[in-house]
Amino acid sequence: MPKGKSSTPPGHVNLRMLAEHLDLSQTTVSLVLNNSPSAKSIPQETRQRVMEAAQRLNYRPNYFARSLRQSRSMSVGVLAPDLSEGYFTRVMNGVVQELTAAHYFYFTACHDWRKELIEQYPRMLVERAVDGFLMLNTPADQIQVPVPVVAISAHSQSENVTNIVLDHHAAVEMALKHLYDLGHRRIAFMRGPKAIPDSEYRWEAIQEVSREMGLKIDPANVIRIDSEGWSMKTGHHPMAPEIGYKPMKALLEKHRNFTAIFCFNDIAAIGAIRALRDSGCLVPQDVSVVGFDDILSAAYSTPSLTTVRQPLHEMGKRGAEVLLDRIANRDKVYPPEITMVPELIVRESTAAAPKA
Structure with a gap:
């Protein structure tokens, strides 16, 4: 039977009560419970007795008091x-x-x-x-x-x-060089919603890398995820494939003068692939699709998604x-x-x- 008083204190157990129960000083108990470097000088048997009693008596530290002492x-x-x-x-x-x-x-x-x-x-x-x-x-x-x-x-x-x-410049360069090496010159771009801080930085990188590679960005092939559709206030989930499906569908209704599309993120890319298929386009035979992020489901979409992996x-x-x-x-x-x-x-x- 562990040393200490036989009866367990009723109600909420604080540091003082736990120390009295164990017949130890509050300092000793505190050092053990906070895993302090100084606790190494305390016998292993005593440390184990403190931890077992704290667990058995459902000890809960006073975080407010501790935060005052630690200023945290x-x-x-x-x-x-x-x-x-x-x-x-x-x-x-x-x-x-x-x-x-x-x-x-x-x-x-x-x-x-x-x-x-x-x-x-x-x-x-x-x-x-x-x-x-x-x-x-x-x-x-x-x-x-x-x-x-x-x-x-x-x-x-x-x-x-x-x-x-x-590094958005490096990220865009990887994606566009991959498409360029595959022979794509008429590339569409799906920009992110204005609310997302990354949107403008990535679009600036797309324009810079395109100039460096000699790729012409056709304004007719630039679409954007609707900012309203991004918000949950609309009743639509902000990270549903619909955010990519709708702008891709709208572009396909105007023309099909592109062989690849670079999407703002993977969720939008999965929606874009569905829109392409619904319009009779094969991916990647007719149109190649590149996403961004490498979310968990990217590898399991049909077809599996080529994407720029952010080390999220x-x-x-x-x-x-x-x-x-x-x-x-x-x-x-x-x-x-x-x-x-x-x-x-x-x-x-x-x-x-x-x-x-």
Whole structure:
């Protein structure tokens, strides 16, 4: 039978009660429970007894008191437009892995691109004493908070923000060189919605790389995902293939003067493939399709999708890692941007351009 008092304290068990129950000092119990380096000097038997009693008595630390002592709440706020399958799922996997390993809790708020929520949620989370913010694909320039901020794919110019961004020039170059080498010269482009920070940066990269390669962008072959269709206020899911199906269908009703299309993301590309098939076009025999992101379902679509892989899991992990480091070292200087490297994944949706 473990040493200590035989009766278990009723109700909520705090540090003092747990220490009294074990006939140990509060300092000893605290060192063990917080896995302090100093706890190594405490006998293994005592450490084990503390952990077993804490679990048996359902000990819960007083986080408010601890945060006052440490000047930290051990929690962060995560803001995202939504957490649907695709970009956000892969990024959050990396975020959660890093935060969990650091014993950090996180509050996730989805703003659905509503300006009032983008402004309101940070204030609400500051009131809950978060130690920092992760902004996923969320504009961070207008957010004024007294804690460190790391933005993933947001391209913020604010001094308090560290940006985790993709090398869009390299990403576009990979996609267009792949199509160019397959003989494609008449390439259509599906731009992202205006609300997404990455949209303009990728479009600028497309124009730059096209000039460098001598590829002419025909305005008649440029379509855009509808910003309204992106919002959940319309009743349509913002990450449904419909976002690519509708603009692709509209383009096909006008003309078919292209042999390939480079889509803003994989979800839109899957919708575009369906629109092409519904219009009697074969993919990739008639039209090649390239996506962006390499979401989990990209490899299992029919045909499997050629895409530019963003290292989304690594971006989330790196973003959380930088945020935790900035929280622990408030005076440390970070570069405004940390750039991640893309990769081209060639699958079944691209092939040699059809002969005229």
